[in-house]
Amino acid sequence: MGERPTIAKIAEQAGVSAPTVSKVLNGRADVAEETRARIESLIQQHGYRRRGSGTSASPMIDLVFNQLGGEWAMELIRGVEEVARAEGVELVLSECGGALRPRQEWIESVLNRRPLGVIMVFSDLDADQRAQLEARRIPFVVVDPVGDVGDDVPSIGSANWNGGRMATAHLRTLGHTRIGMIGGPVDTLCSRQRVDGYTDALRSTGIEVDPGLIRYGDFEVGGGYREALALLNLPDRPTAIFAGSDMQALGVYQAARELGLDIPRDLSVIGYDDLPLAEWVTPALTTIHQPLHRMAELATRVVLDLARGQTPAALRLDLAVEIRVRQSTVGPQG
Amino acid sequence: MGERPTIAKIAEQAGVSAPTVSKVLNGRADVAEETRARIESLIQQHGYRRRGSGTSASPMIDLVFNQLGGEWAMELIRGVEEVARAEGVELVLSECGGALRPRQEWIESVLNRRPLGVIMVFSDLDADQRAQLEARRIPFVVVDPVGDVGDDVPSIGSANWNGGRMATAHLRTLGHTRIGMIGGPVDTLCSRQRVDGYTDALRSTGIEVDPGLIRYGDFEVGGGYREALALLNLPDRPTAIFAGSDMQALGVYQAARELGLDIPRDLSVIGYDDLPLAEWVTPALTTIHQPLHRMAELATRVVLDLARGQTPAALRLDLAVEIRVRQSTVGPQG
DNA sequence: CTGAAAGCGCTTACAG
DNA sequence: CTGAAAGCGCTTACAG
Numbered sequence: 277m278g279e280r281p282t283i284a285k286i287a288e289q290a291g292v293s294a295p296t297v298s299k300v301l302n303g304r305a306d307v308a309e310e311t312r313a314r315i316e317s318l319i320q321q322h323g324y325r326r327r328g329s330g331t332s333a334s335p336m337i338d339l340v341f342n343q344l345g346g347e348w349a350m351e352l353i354r355g356v357e358e359v360a361r362a363e364g365v366e367l368v369l370s371e372c373g374g375a376l377r378p379r380q381e382w383i384e385s386v387l388n389r390r391p392l393g394v395i396m397v398f399s400d401l402d403a404d405q406r407a408q409l410e411a412r413r414i415p416f417v418v419v420d421p422v423g424d425v426g427d428d429v430p431s432i433g434s435a436n437w438n439g440g441r442m443a444t445a446h447l448r449t450l451g452h453t454r455i456g457m458i459g460g461p462v463d464t465l466c467s468r469q470r471v472d473g474y475t476d477a478l479r480s481t482g483i484e485v486d487p488g489l490i491r492y493g494d495f496e497v498g499g500g501y502r503e504a505l506a507l508l509n510l511p512d513r514p515t516a517i518f519a520g521s522d523m524q525a526l527g528v529y530q531a532a533r534e535l536g537l538d539i540p541r542d543l544s545v546i547g548y549d550d551l552p553l554a555e556w557v558t559p560a561l562t563t564i565h566q567p568l569h570r571m572a573e574l575a576t577r578v579v580l581d582l583a584r585g586q587t588p589a590a591l592r593l594d595l596a597v598e599i600r601v602r603q604s605t606v607g608p609q610g
Numbered sequence: 611m612g613e614r615p616t617i618a619k620i621a622e623q624a625g626v627s628a629p630t631v632s633k634v635l636n637g638r639a640d641v642a643e644e645t646r647a648r649i650e651s652l653i654q655q656h657g658y659r660r661r662g663s664g665t666s667a668s669p670m671i672d673l674v675f676n677q678l679g680g681e682w683a684m685e686l687i688r689g690v691e692e693v694a695r696a697e698g699v700e701l702v703l704s705e706c707g708g709a710l711r712p713r714q715e716w717i718e719s720v721l722n723r724r725p726l727g728v729i730m731v732f733s734d735l736d737a738d739q740r741a742q743l744e745a746r747r748i749p750f751v752v753v754d755p756v757g758d759v760g761d762d763v764p765s766i767g768s769a770n771w772n773g774g775r776m777a778t779a780h781l782r783t784l785g786h787t788r789i790g791m792i793g794g795p796v797d798t799l800c801s802r803q804r805v806d807g808y809t810d811a812l813r814s815t816g817i818e819v820d821p822g823l824i825r826y827g828d829f830e831v832g833g834g835y836r837e838a839l840a841l842l843n844l845p846d847r848p849t850a851i852f853a854g855s856d857m858q859a860l861g862v863y864q865a866a867r868e869l870g871l872d873i874p875r876d877l878s879v880i881g882y883d884d885l886p887l888a889e890w891v892t893p894a895l896t897t898i899h900q901p902l903h904r905m906a907e908l909a910t911r912v913v914l915d916l917a918r919g920q921t922p923a924a925l926r927l928d929l930a931v932e933i934r935v936r937q938s939t940v941g942p943q944g
Numbered sequence: 945c946t947g948a949a950a951g952c953g954c955t956t957a958c959a960g
Numbered sequence: 961c962t963g964a965a966a967g968c969g970c971t972t973a974c975a976g
Contacts, residue, residue, distance in 0.1 A: 334722040388668040
C-alpha cells in the first residue's frame with residue numbers, strides 16, 4: 277500500500293465493509309471485539325489518518341502538569357521533549373491550574389486531536405475521563421503519581437521510600453540524633469513514602485521517632501521557610517533538617533540565616549530532587565538525586581510503545597535515587 | 611448559522627462556488643485577492659474548520675525555543691500557557707536543539723496542524739520558512755529577538771539598553787569605578803544592547819571604558835564562572851561585576867568564593883533577569899527585573915489578535931525593566 | 945453485529 | 961480567475 281490508506285482499503289483488507297471501519301474509528305460500541313481488534317491492528321499497521329488531518333500525520337503527545345513552574349517541571353519537560361523530538365512527535369503542554377484533574381475542555385481537546393498518548397505529572401484523571409481516553413484507545417502514563425492510581429495504569433516514579441531512608445541514614449551516620457523532617461503535602465504518596473523511609477532509618481538506628489519533629493508543607497520555598505522556623509524555634513531544636521524538596525531546603529536556608537544559624541556548622545540540611553541549583557547555592561546542597569530527566573524519557577517511551585500496540589516490559593516502574601553529598605551536611609558540633 | 615459551518619454555506623454567503631472556497635482554504639494562488647479577503651473574513655467569522663478536525667475546533671499555538679531549560683524558559687512558558695488556557699487554546703512546545711532555526715520537520719508539522727500562530731523565543735525562521743507560514747496565514751511573533759528580524763515581523767523584547775545602563779548606574783552611584791561586565795554571546799542583540807547601556811552609563815559619569823573589563827560568555831553558570839575568574843585575576847581587578855544573566859551571576863558567586871572574596875564586601879555583583887532564585891541565593895542578588903511573564907503574555911495576545919485578523923496596537927514592543935536592589939551590591943570597601 | 949444504499953463535505957480536473 | 965460536473969472519502973440511517 278504505497279498511497280495513503282483509506283477506509284475503503286482498510287475495510288477490504290479486513291474483509292469488512294467501510295461503515296464497520298468507520299465505526300471502529302469513531303469509537304462506537306456496536307462492533308464485535310474480534311472485528312474491532314483486526315481493524316485496529318490494520319489501522320496501526322498502515323498508519324491510517326482521516327482525510328482532514330493533513331498530507332502526512334502530525335502525531336502528538338500530551339504532557340499535563342498539575343502546576344507548571346520551577347526547574348523540577350523543566351527537567352521533566354526536557355526529558356519528554358527530547359524523546360518526542362527524536363521520534364518526530366509534537367509535544368502539547370497543559371497545566372491543570374493547580375487542580376488534580378484537568379478541566380473538561382482539555383479532555384474535549386484531546387478527543388479532538390487524538391494524540392498518540394497522554395503523560396500526567398502529579399495529576400490524575402477521574403474515572404469518566406479515563407473511560408473516554410480508553411474508548412479512543414489513547415494510552416496514558418502517570419509520572420510521580422500523587423495518590424493510588426489503578427493497577428492497570430502505567431506509572432513512572434522513583435524510589436521515594438529509599439530516598440527518605442538514604443537521606444536520614446546519611447545524617448545518622450554523621451552522628452545526628454535530632455533530625456527534623458519537612459515533608460511535602462500529607463495527601464501525596466511520594467511525601468508519605470519519604471516520611472516512612474525517614475522513620476525507618478531512625479528506628480533501625482535506635483532512635484525513637486519524635487512526632488514533633490515531622491512537619492508537612494508544600495514543596496515550595498515558602499513552605500520550607502515556615503516549617504523550618506517552627507522546627508528551629510523548638511526548645512530542643514534539631515541539629516539537622518531533611519527537607520522534602522530542594523526548594524524547601526532553600527526555605528530552610530533562609531530561616532536559618534534569619535535566626536543567625538550557620539549551615540552546616542549549626543544546622544545540617546539535606547534536600548530532595550537535586551535540581552541544577554543545588555550545586556550553585558551556598559553552601560552547596562547535599563540532596564537526593566531524583567532522575568527526573570530519565571523518568572520523563574521513560575514515561576514517553578512507555579506511552580509511545582502503548583500507542584504502537586506494543587506492551588512495554590513493565591507498566592509500573594520506580595527508578596532508583598542516589599545521594600549527592602555536598603557542603604550542607606556535617607556532623608553535629610559541640 | 612447555528613450548526614457547524616460548511617464550505618457550501620461559506621460559499622453561499624460569499625457569493626461564490628464551493629470550489630473557490632476550497633481553493634482559499636488550501637492556500638492556492640489562483641484566487642482574486644478581493645475574493646480571497648471576503649472568503650477569509652467569513653471563515654474567521656464563523657470559525658470554520660474542516661470536517662476531519664473534530665466536533666469542535668482544537669485551536670493551538672506553537673511556542674518554539676532555541677533551547678529549553680532553566681527558570682528563564684519556564685517563566686516564558688508559564689506566561690504563554692496562562693493566556694492560552696484562558697483562551698481555550700492548546701500549547702505546542704518545541705525546541706530547536708540549540709540551533710537558531712527550527713528543523714524542517716517542525717515546519718511540516720506546523721503546516722499540517724495549522725496552529726493559530728507561532729511564538730519564537732530567541733530563535734528565528736529563514737526566509738523560506740516565513741514564506742510558508744505567510745502563505746497559510748499563520749502569524750508569528752518573536753520574543754527577545756536574537757538578531758535583526760525584518761521590520762514586518764512582530765517582536766516583543768525588553769529595554770535591554772536601559773537595563774544595562776540602570777545596572778551600571780546603580781554601581782556607579784554606590785561609588786564603583788572599576789566595573790567588570792560579562793555579556794551574553796556577542797552575536798545576540800540583547801547582549802550588545804546591554805553592553806552599550808553599560809558603556810553609556812560609564813561615559814556619562816566620567817569613567818573611561820576599559821575594554822579589558824568587558825567579556826562575553828554564554829548565559830549559563832559555567833560561562834559566568836569562567837569570565838569572572840578571568841576578571842578577578844586581573845592585576846587591577848574590578849570591585850563590581852555586572853553579569854548578563856542571573857545564572858552568570860551565580861557563576862560569579864562561585865568564582866568569588868573560590869578566590870576567597872566575600873560578596874558584597876570584596877565584590878559587588880548585579881545580575882540580569884530576576885529569576886525566582888535571585889531572592890533565594892546568599893547573598894540575595896541585586897538584579898534587573900525583566901518582565902518575562904508579561905512578555906510571554908503579550909506575545910501570545912499579539913499572535914492571537916493577528917490570528918483573528920485584528921491588527922494589534924503595536925507590532926514591535928520593548929517592555930520596561932526595573933532594578934531590584936538586594937544584598938549583593940554595596941559601595942567599594944577600603 | 946454487519947453492510948447496502950443514500951448522501952454529505954470536500955476536492956479535482958477542466959472548460960470557459 | 962471562476963464554477964459545473966464528476967468523484968473520492970467518509971458517515972448516517974436503517975434493514976436484516
